[in-house]
Amino acid sequence: MAEPSAPIPTPRTLAAFVFPGFETLDLYGPLEMLGSLPGRVEVAIVAETREAVASVQGQRLLPDADVDDAPMPDLLLVPGGDSAIDVLQRERSLDWLRRAAADAELVLSVCTGSILLGGAGILDGRRATTNKRDFLATIGLAPQVEWIRQARWVEDGKYFTSSGVSAGMDMSLAVIGRLFGRDEAEEMAAGCEYDWHDDPHWDPFAVEAGLVAG
Amino acid sequence: MAEPSAPIPTPRTLAAFVFPGFETLDLYGPLEMLGSLPGRVEVAIVAETREAVASVQGQRLLPDADVDDAPMPDLLLVPGGDSAIDVLQRERSLDWLRRAAADAELVLSVCTGSILLGGAGILDGRRATTNKRDFLATIGLAPQVEWIRQARWVEDGKYFTSSGVSAGMDMSLAVIGRLFGRDEAEEMAAGCEYDWHDDPHWDPFAVEAGLVAG
Numbered sequence: 001m002a003e004p005s006a007p008i009p010t011p012r013t014l015a016a017f018v019f020p021g022f023e024t025l026d027l028y029g030p031l032e033m034l035g036s037l038p039g040r041v042e043v044a045i046v047a048e049t050r051e052a053v054a055s056v057q058g059q060r061l062l063p064d065a066d067v068d069d070a071p072m073p074d075l076l077l078v079p080g081g082d083s084a085i086d087v088l089q090r091e092r093s094l095d096w097l098r099r100a101a102a103d104a105e106l107v108l109s110v111c112t113g114s115i116l117l118g119g120a121g122i123l124d125g126r127r128a129t130t131n132k133r134d135f136l137a138t139i140g141l142a143p144q145v146e147w148i149r150q151a152r153w154v155e156d157g158k159y160f161t162s163s164g165v166s167a168g169m170d171m172s173l174a175v176i177g178r179l180f181g182r183d184e185a186e187e188m189a190a191g192c193e194y195d196w197h198d199d200p201h202w203d204p205f206a207v208e209a210g211l212v213a214g
Numbered sequence: 215m216a217e218p219s220a221p222i223p224t225p226r227t228l229a230a231f232v233f234p235g236f237e238t239l240d241l242y243g244p245l246e247m248l249g250s251l252p253g254r255v256e257v258a259i260v261a262e263t264r265e266a267v268a269s270v271q272g273q274r275l276l277p278d279a280d281v282d283d284a285p286m287p288d289l290l291l292v293p294g295g296d297s298a299i300d301v302l303q304r305e306r307s308l309d310w311l312r313r314a315a316a317d318a319e320l321v322l323s324v325c326t327g328s329i330l331l332g333g334a335g336i337l338d339g340r341r342a343t344t345n346k347r348d349f350l351a352t353i354g355l356a357p358q359v360e361w362i363r364q365a366r367w368v369e370d371g372k373y374f375t376s377s378g379v380s381a382g383m384d385m386s387l388a389v390i391g392r393l394f395g396r397d398e399a400e401e402m403a404a405g406c407e408y409d410w411h412d413d414p415h416w417d418p419f420a421v422e423a424g425l426v427a428g
Contacts, residue, residue: 023246024242024245024246024249025242025243025246025406027242028238028239028241028242028243028246028273029239029242029243031238031271031273032237032238032239032242032271032379035238035271035272035273036270036271043271043272043273045273045274052276056250057245057246057249057250057257058249058257059242059245059249059257059259059275060275060276060278061273061274061275061276062266062274062275062276064274131407132407133405163407164405164406164407165246165405165406165407165408166383166406166407166408166409167407169380190419190422191347191378191379192239192378192379192380193345193346193377193378193379193380193381193419194379194380195380195409195411195418197409204409205404205407208404
Protein backbone atom coordinates (compact mmCIF):
# COMPACT_ATOMS: atom_id res chain seq x y z
CA MET A 1 0.00 0.00 0.00
CA ALA A 2 1.20 3.48 -0.78
CA GLU A 3 2.07 5.77 2.05
CA PRO A 4 -0.57 8.41 2.59
CA SER A 5 0.51 11.54 0.77
CA ALA A 6 1.25 14.68 2.70
CA PRO A 7 -1.36 17.32 1.96
CA ILE A 8 -0.26 19.77 -0.72
CA PRO A 9 -0.02 23.15 1.00
CA THR A 10 -1.89 26.07 -0.48
CA PRO A 11 0.54 28.66 -1.85
CA ARG A 12 0.71 31.94 -0.01
CA THR A 13 -0.39 34.94 -2.03
CA LEU A 14 1.83 38.02 -2.18
CA ALA A 15 0.48 41.36 -3.33
CA ALA A 16 3.00 44.04 -4.25
CA PHE A 17 1.35 47.46 -4.20
CA VAL A 18 2.78 49.88 -6.76
CA PHE A 19 2.23 53.56 -7.52
CA PRO A 20 3.62 55.96 -10.15
CA GLY A 21 7.29 56.62 -9.49
CA PHE A 22 7.99 53.60 -7.29
CA GLU A 23 11.71 52.81 -6.95
CA THR A 24 12.66 49.99 -9.30
CA LEU A 25 14.88 47.87 -7.08
CA ASP A 26 12.61 48.32 -4.04
CA LEU A 27 10.08 46.21 -5.90
CA TYR A 28 12.08 43.87 -8.10
CA GLY A 29 14.81 42.92 -5.64
CA PRO A 30 12.26 41.33 -3.29
CA LEU A 31 10.29 39.89 -6.22
CA GLU A 32 13.40 38.18 -7.63
CA MET A 33 13.51 36.21 -4.40
CA LEU A 34 9.94 35.98 -3.09
CA GLY A 35 8.76 35.46 -6.68
CA SER A 36 10.98 32.43 -7.21
CA LEU A 37 9.12 30.05 -4.91
CA PRO A 38 6.69 28.35 -7.29
CA GLY A 39 3.88 26.56 -5.53
CA ARG A 40 4.70 28.34 -2.30
CA VAL A 41 4.34 32.05 -3.06
CA GLU A 42 2.17 33.46 -5.87
CA VAL A 43 2.74 37.11 -6.72
CA ALA A 44 0.25 39.69 -7.97
CA ILE A 45 0.94 43.35 -8.72
CA VAL A 46 -1.78 45.62 -7.31
CA ALA A 47 -2.24 49.30 -8.17
CA GLU A 48 -5.00 51.87 -7.83
CA THR A 49 -6.06 51.13 -11.41
CA ARG A 50 -5.07 48.53 -14.00
CA GLU A 51 -3.26 51.06 -16.18
CA ALA A 52 0.48 50.63 -16.66
CA VAL A 53 2.52 52.08 -13.79
CA ALA A 54 5.93 53.58 -14.53
CA SER A 55 8.72 53.37 -11.99
CA VAL A 56 10.82 56.46 -11.34
CA GLN A 57 13.40 54.90 -13.67
CA GLY A 58 10.65 54.84 -16.32
CA GLN A 59 9.86 51.19 -17.04
CA ARG A 60 6.15 50.46 -17.37
CA LEU A 61 4.61 47.60 -15.38
CA LEU A 62 1.13 46.18 -15.98
CA PRO A 63 -0.79 45.54 -12.72
CA ASP A 64 -2.53 42.20 -12.27
CA ALA A 65 -5.32 43.67 -10.14
CA ASP A 66 -6.60 47.01 -8.89
CA VAL A 67 -7.68 48.06 -5.43
CA ASP A 68 -11.31 47.30 -6.28
CA ASP A 69 -10.76 43.67 -7.23
CA ALA A 70 -7.54 42.55 -5.55
CA PRO A 71 -8.14 39.87 -2.93
CA MET A 72 -6.56 40.28 0.48
CA PRO A 73 -3.05 38.74 0.29
CA ASP A 74 -1.16 36.62 2.79
CA LEU A 75 1.94 38.76 2.22
CA LEU A 76 1.82 42.49 1.46
CA LEU A 77 4.88 44.18 -0.08
CA VAL A 78 5.14 47.97 -0.36
CA PRO A 79 8.12 49.50 -2.18
CA GLY A 80 9.25 53.08 -1.67
CA GLY A 81 10.36 55.95 -3.82
CA ASP A 82 10.18 59.72 -3.49
CA SER A 83 6.55 59.55 -4.61
CA ALA A 84 5.50 57.06 -1.91
CA ILE A 85 4.33 59.93 0.27
CA ASP A 86 2.01 61.10 -2.51
CA VAL A 87 -0.03 57.94 -1.94
CA LEU A 88 -0.95 59.40 1.48
CA GLN A 89 -3.32 61.68 -0.46
CA ARG A 90 -5.06 58.79 -2.22
CA GLU A 91 -7.91 57.49 -0.10
CA ARG A 92 -8.83 54.47 -2.22
CA SER A 93 -5.27 53.20 -2.12
CA LEU A 94 -4.95 53.90 1.60
CA ASP A 95 -8.16 52.08 2.33
CA TRP A 96 -6.95 49.00 0.45
CA LEU A 97 -3.55 49.13 2.12
CA ARG A 98 -5.10 49.35 5.59
CA ARG A 99 -7.43 46.42 4.97
CA ALA A 100 -4.71 44.32 3.33
CA ALA A 101 -2.21 45.01 6.13
CA ALA A 102 -4.75 44.19 8.83
CA ASP A 103 -5.55 40.88 7.18
CA ALA A 104 -2.04 39.84 6.11
CA GLU A 105 0.18 37.24 7.72
CA LEU A 106 3.22 39.45 7.02
CA VAL A 107 3.56 43.08 5.91
CA LEU A 108 6.83 44.06 4.18
CA SER A 109 8.11 47.45 3.11
CA VAL A 110 11.28 48.67 1.45
CA CYS A 111 12.82 52.13 1.80
CA THR A 112 10.18 54.88 2.09
CA GLY A 113 7.46 52.27 1.75
CA SER A 114 7.49 52.34 5.55
CA ILE A 115 6.75 56.07 5.50
CA LEU A 116 3.66 55.28 3.44
CA LEU A 117 2.62 52.49 5.80
CA GLY A 118 3.42 54.63 8.83
CA GLY A 119 1.60 57.66 7.49
CA ALA A 120 -1.42 55.45 6.88
CA GLY A 121 -1.41 54.49 10.54
CA ILE A 122 -0.50 50.89 9.82
CA LEU A 123 2.70 50.91 11.92
CA ASP A 124 1.40 52.79 14.97
CA GLY A 125 3.31 51.68 18.06
CA ARG A 126 5.64 49.49 16.01
CA ARG A 127 9.39 49.65 15.57
CA ALA A 128 10.39 50.30 11.96
CA THR A 129 13.15 51.69 9.76
CA THR A 130 13.37 53.44 6.39
CA ASN A 131 15.82 54.97 3.90
CA LYS A 132 18.78 56.51 5.70
CA ARG A 133 19.42 59.64 3.62
CA ASP A 134 15.71 60.53 3.73
CA PHE A 135 15.29 59.46 7.35
CA LEU A 136 15.06 62.79 9.17
CA ALA A 137 13.09 64.46 6.38
CA THR A 138 10.37 61.81 6.29
CA ILE A 139 9.78 60.17 9.67
CA GLY A 140 7.79 63.19 10.85
CA LEU A 141 4.99 61.98 8.58
CA ALA A 142 4.52 59.00 10.89
CA PRO A 143 5.18 60.14 14.46
CA GLN A 144 3.37 57.18 16.04
CA VAL A 145 6.12 54.82 14.85
CA GLU A 146 9.23 54.05 16.87
CA TRP A 147 11.80 54.78 14.15
CA ILE A 148 15.08 52.83 14.36
CA ARG A 149 18.03 54.78 12.99
CA GLN A 150 20.49 51.97 12.45
CA ALA A 151 19.10 48.75 11.00
CA ARG A 152 19.30 46.94 7.67
CA TRP A 153 15.77 45.89 8.44
CA VAL A 154 13.48 45.77 11.48
CA GLU A 155 11.18 42.89 12.33
CA ASP A 156 8.37 43.67 14.78
CA GLY A 157 5.73 41.00 14.93
CA LYS A 158 4.31 40.60 11.46
CA TYR A 159 5.90 43.81 10.18
CA PHE A 160 9.21 43.77 8.30
CA THR A 161 10.51 47.20 7.25
CA SER A 162 13.82 47.60 5.45
CA SER A 163 16.23 50.44 4.95
CA GLY A 164 16.83 51.93 1.49
CA VAL A 165 16.56 50.22 -1.91
CA SER A 166 19.06 47.32 -1.77
CA ALA A 167 18.13 46.48 1.82
CA GLY A 168 14.87 45.01 0.57
CA MET A 169 16.76 41.99 -0.75
CA ASP A 170 18.39 41.25 2.60
CA MET A 171 15.01 41.59 4.31
CA SER A 172 13.31 39.35 1.75
CA LEU A 173 15.77 36.57 2.47
CA ALA A 174 14.98 36.96 6.18
CA VAL A 175 11.28 36.64 5.31
CA ILE A 176 12.01 33.46 3.34
CA GLY A 177 13.91 32.21 6.37
CA ARG A 178 10.98 32.90 8.65
CA LEU A 179 8.43 31.28 6.33
CA PHE A 180 10.43 28.34 4.97
CA GLY A 181 13.58 28.01 7.06
CA ARG A 182 17.14 29.26 7.03
CA ASP A 183 18.31 26.70 4.48
CA GLU A 184 15.80 27.95 1.93
CA ALA A 185 16.97 31.51 2.40
CA GLU A 186 20.61 30.54 1.95
CA GLU A 187 19.78 28.50 -1.14
CA MET A 188 17.88 31.43 -2.63
CA ALA A 189 20.82 33.78 -2.00
CA ALA A 190 23.26 31.31 -3.57
CA GLY A 191 21.03 30.77 -6.60
CA CYS A 192 20.94 34.54 -7.12
CA GLU A 193 24.70 34.79 -6.51
CA TYR A 194 23.77 37.27 -3.80
CA ASP A 195 25.98 38.10 -0.83
CA TRP A 196 23.28 38.15 1.83
CA HIS A 197 23.80 40.61 4.69
CA ASP A 198 21.92 38.43 7.13
CA ASP A 199 22.54 40.59 10.21
CA PRO A 200 19.65 43.07 10.59
CA HIS A 201 21.93 45.33 12.63
CA TRP A 202 24.46 45.73 9.78
CA ASP A 203 23.92 49.27 8.51
CA PRO A 204 26.94 51.37 7.52
CA PHE A 205 24.59 53.71 5.68
CA ALA A 206 23.18 55.00 8.99
CA VAL A 207 26.69 56.13 9.86
CA GLU A 208 27.28 57.63 6.42
CA ALA A 209 24.02 59.58 6.70
CA GLY A 210 25.07 60.93 10.11
CA LEU A 211 22.19 59.25 11.96
CA VAL A 212 24.51 57.50 14.40
CA ALA A 213 28.15 57.86 15.38
CA GLY A 214 30.60 55.79 13.33
CA MET B 215 29.96 89.31 -19.56
CA ALA B 216 28.83 85.83 -18.80
CA GLU B 217 31.29 83.01 -19.05
CA PRO B 218 30.72 80.89 -22.12
CA SER B 219 28.61 77.92 -21.10
CA ALA B 220 29.99 74.44 -21.36
CA PRO B 221 28.16 72.50 -24.07
CA ILE B 222 25.37 70.36 -22.73
CA PRO B 223 26.36 66.77 -23.48
CA THR B 224 23.91 64.58 -25.33
CA PRO B 225 22.62 61.79 -23.07
CA ARG B 226 23.72 58.30 -23.93
CA THR B 227 20.92 55.97 -24.94
CA LEU B 228 20.64 52.56 -23.28
CA ALA B 229 18.52 49.80 -24.80
CA ALA B 230 17.65 46.86 -22.60
CA PHE B 231 16.62 43.89 -24.73
CA VAL B 232 13.99 41.67 -23.09
CA PHE B 233 12.36 38.36 -24.02
CA PRO B 234 9.69 36.19 -22.38
CA GLY B 235 11.02 34.67 -19.18
CA PHE B 236 13.90 37.08 -18.59
CA GLU B 237 15.23 36.99 -15.04
CA THR B 238 13.83 39.91 -13.04
CA LEU B 239 16.90 41.11 -11.18
CA ASP B 240 19.17 40.67 -14.22
CA LEU B 241 17.26 43.53 -15.79
CA TYR B 242 16.13 45.73 -12.93
CA GLY B 243 19.28 45.67 -10.82
CA PRO B 244 21.26 47.34 -13.61
CA LEU B 245 18.33 49.64 -14.48
CA GLU B 246 18.07 50.84 -10.87
CA MET B 247 21.58 52.20 -11.30
CA LEU B 248 22.05 52.96 -15.00
CA GLY B 249 18.48 54.30 -15.10
CA SER B 250 19.12 56.84 -12.34
CA LEU B 251 21.38 59.16 -14.32
CA PRO B 252 18.91 61.68 -15.75
CA GLY B 253 20.33 63.73 -18.58
CA ARG B 254 23.21 61.31 -18.94
CA VAL B 255 21.62 57.93 -19.70
CA GLU B 256 18.17 57.50 -21.25
CA VAL B 257 16.72 53.98 -21.06
CA ALA B 258 14.41 52.22 -23.51
CA ILE B 259 13.10 48.67 -23.27
CA VAL B 260 13.33 46.83 -26.58
CA ALA B 261 11.62 43.52 -27.40
CA GLU B 262 10.78 41.57 -30.53
CA THR B 263 7.28 43.09 -30.46
CA ARG B 264 5.60 45.81 -28.42
CA GLU B 265 3.41 43.35 -26.53
CA ALA B 266 3.91 43.05 -22.77
CA VAL B 267 6.79 40.75 -21.84
CA ALA B 268 6.56 38.71 -18.63
CA SER B 269 9.66 37.91 -16.63
CA VAL B 270 10.10 34.38 -15.32
CA GLN B 271 8.81 35.72 -12.00
CA GLY B 272 5.67 36.80 -13.88
CA GLN B 273 5.57 40.59 -13.85
CA ARG B 274 4.56 42.13 -17.17
CA LEU B 275 6.71 44.88 -18.70
CA LEU B 276 5.64 47.09 -21.61
CA PRO B 277 8.42 47.58 -24.19
CA ASP B 278 9.18 51.09 -25.42
CA ALA B 279 10.23 49.91 -28.88
CA ASP B 280 10.42 46.76 -30.98
CA VAL B 281 13.25 45.42 -33.10
CA ASP B 282 11.76 47.05 -36.20
CA ASP B 283 11.75 50.58 -34.84
CA ALA B 284 14.32 50.72 -32.03
CA PRO B 285 17.24 52.99 -32.87
CA MET B 286 20.76 51.72 -32.31
CA PRO B 287 21.71 52.49 -28.69
CA ASP B 288 24.96 53.73 -27.21
CA LEU B 289 24.69 51.10 -24.47
CA LEU B 290 23.14 47.67 -24.99
CA LEU B 291 22.03 45.64 -21.95
CA VAL B 292 21.02 41.98 -22.23
CA PRO B 293 19.64 40.17 -19.17
CA GLY B 294 19.64 36.40 -18.81
CA GLY B 295 17.25 33.74 -17.66
CA ASP B 296 16.74 30.09 -18.53
CA SER B 297 14.87 31.20 -21.66
CA ALA B 298 17.72 33.38 -22.96
CA ILE B 299 18.92 30.51 -25.11
CA ASP B 300 15.51 30.32 -26.77
CA VAL B 301 16.25 33.70 -28.35
CA LEU B 302 18.97 31.94 -30.38
CA GLN B 303 16.10 30.55 -32.49
CA ARG B 304 14.64 34.00 -33.20
CA GLU B 305 16.29 35.50 -36.26
CA ARG B 306 14.69 38.95 -36.07
CA SER B 307 15.87 39.42 -32.51
CA LEU B 308 19.33 38.06 -33.30
CA ASP B 309 19.66 40.37 -36.27
CA TRP B 310 18.81 43.39 -34.12
CA LEU B 311 21.14 42.29 -31.34
CA ARG B 312 24.05 41.82 -33.77
CA ARG B 313 23.53 45.25 -35.33
CA ALA B 314 23.04 46.97 -31.98
CA ALA B 315 26.12 45.32 -30.47
CA ALA B 316 28.28 46.20 -33.45
CA ASP B 317 27.22 49.83 -33.25
CA ALA B 318 27.22 50.28 -29.46
CA GLU B 319 29.81 52.05 -27.35
CA LEU B 320 29.38 49.38 -24.64
CA VAL B 321 27.64 46.00 -24.61
CA LEU B 322 26.54 44.64 -21.21
CA SER B 323 25.11 41.28 -20.26
CA VAL B 324 24.00 39.71 -17.00
CA CYS B 325 23.96 35.99 -16.19
CA THR B 326 23.06 33.84 -19.22
CA GLY B 327 22.65 37.00 -21.29
CA SER B 328 26.26 36.30 -22.28
CA ILE B 329 25.25 32.87 -23.58
CA LEU B 330 22.76 34.61 -25.84
CA LEU B 331 25.35 37.15 -27.01
CA GLY B 332 27.95 34.41 -27.40
CA GLY B 333 25.62 32.09 -29.27
CA ALA B 334 24.81 34.96 -31.62
CA GLY B 335 28.51 35.29 -32.42
CA ILE B 336 28.79 38.69 -30.77
CA LEU B 337 31.51 37.65 -28.31
CA ASP B 338 33.72 35.61 -30.65
CA GLY B 339 37.32 35.78 -29.48
CA ARG B 340 36.38 37.74 -26.36
CA ARG B 341 36.78 36.86 -22.70
CA ALA B 342 33.43 36.62 -20.90
CA THR B 343 31.68 35.06 -17.92
CA THR B 344 28.18 33.86 -17.10
CA ASN B 345 26.04 32.27 -14.36
CA LYS B 346 28.10 29.87 -12.27
CA ARG B 347 25.63 27.07 -11.63
CA ASP B 348 24.68 26.97 -15.33
CA PHE B 349 28.25 27.49 -16.51
CA LEU B 350 29.24 24.04 -17.75
CA ALA B 351 25.78 23.30 -19.16
CA THR B 352 25.63 26.45 -21.29
CA ILE B 353 29.05 27.60 -22.47
CA GLY B 354 29.07 24.91 -25.18
CA LEU B 355 26.53 27.04 -27.03
CA ALA B 356 29.24 29.63 -27.61
CA PRO B 357 32.55 27.81 -28.12
CA GLN B 358 34.28 30.78 -29.76
CA VAL B 359 34.25 32.68 -26.47
CA GLU B 360 37.05 32.45 -23.92
CA TRP B 361 34.91 31.65 -20.87
CA ILE B 362 36.27 32.80 -17.50
CA ARG B 363 35.24 30.51 -14.64
CA GLN B 364 35.88 32.79 -11.69
CA ALA B 365 34.85 36.43 -12.12
CA ARG B 366 32.12 38.67 -10.75
CA TRP B 367 32.26 40.30 -14.16
CA VAL B 368 34.64 40.40 -17.10
CA GLU B 369 35.54 43.52 -19.05
CA ASP B 370 37.05 42.96 -22.49
CA GLY B 371 37.16 46.07 -24.61
CA LYS B 372 33.61 47.33 -24.97
CA TYR B 373 32.08 44.10 -23.64
CA PHE B 374 31.06 43.75 -19.99
CA THR B 375 29.64 40.34 -19.03
CA SER B 376 28.61 39.55 -15.47
CA SER B 377 28.09 36.39 -13.51
CA GLY B 378 24.62 35.40 -12.26
CA VAL B 379 21.70 37.65 -11.35
CA SER B 380 23.02 39.89 -8.52
CA ALA B 381 26.38 40.31 -10.23
CA GLY B 382 24.75 42.63 -12.75
CA MET B 383 24.58 45.35 -10.11
CA ASP B 384 28.28 45.18 -9.35
CA MET B 385 29.06 45.28 -13.07
CA SER B 386 26.71 48.21 -13.64
CA LEU B 387 28.55 50.26 -11.04
CA ALA B 388 31.80 49.44 -12.84
CA VAL B 389 30.19 50.67 -16.07
CA ILE B 390 29.17 53.90 -14.33
CA GLY B 391 32.75 54.21 -13.13
CA ARG B 392 34.09 53.81 -16.64
CA LEU B 393 31.64 56.29 -18.17
CA PHE B 394 31.43 58.91 -15.44
CA GLY B 395 34.22 58.22 -12.94
CA ARG B 396 34.75 56.27 -9.76
CA ASP B 397 33.12 58.92 -7.55
CA GLU B 398 29.85 58.66 -9.46
CA ALA B 399 29.82 54.89 -9.06
CA GLU B 400 30.43 55.14 -5.32
CA GLU B 401 27.75 57.78 -4.95
CA MET B 402 25.27 55.59 -6.84
CA ALA B 403 26.05 52.62 -4.60
CA ALA B 404 25.63 54.73 -1.46
CA GLY B 405 22.36 56.21 -2.67
CA CYS B 406 21.05 52.68 -3.24
CA GLU B 407 22.44 51.54 0.14
CA TYR B 408 24.28 48.93 -1.88
CA ASP B 409 27.43 47.17 -0.70
CA TRP B 410 29.35 47.26 -3.98
CA HIS B 411 31.65 44.32 -4.65
CA ASP B 412 34.00 46.41 -6.74
CA ASP B 413 36.61 43.70 -7.32
CA PRO B 414 35.79 41.85 -10.57
CA HIS B 415 37.78 38.86 -9.31
CA TRP B 416 35.56 38.41 -6.22
CA ASP B 417 33.48 35.32 -6.96
CA PRO B 418 32.81 32.82 -4.17
CA PHE B 419 30.01 31.36 -6.30
CA ALA B 420 32.54 29.86 -8.73
CA VAL B 421 33.96 27.90 -5.80
CA GLU B 422 30.54 26.88 -4.57
CA ALA B 423 29.62 25.64 -8.06
CA GLY B 424 32.80 23.56 -8.19
CA LEU B 425 34.26 25.49 -11.14
CA VAL B 426 37.49 26.29 -9.31
CA ALA B 427 39.18 25.01 -6.16
CA GLY B 428 38.25 26.80 -2.95
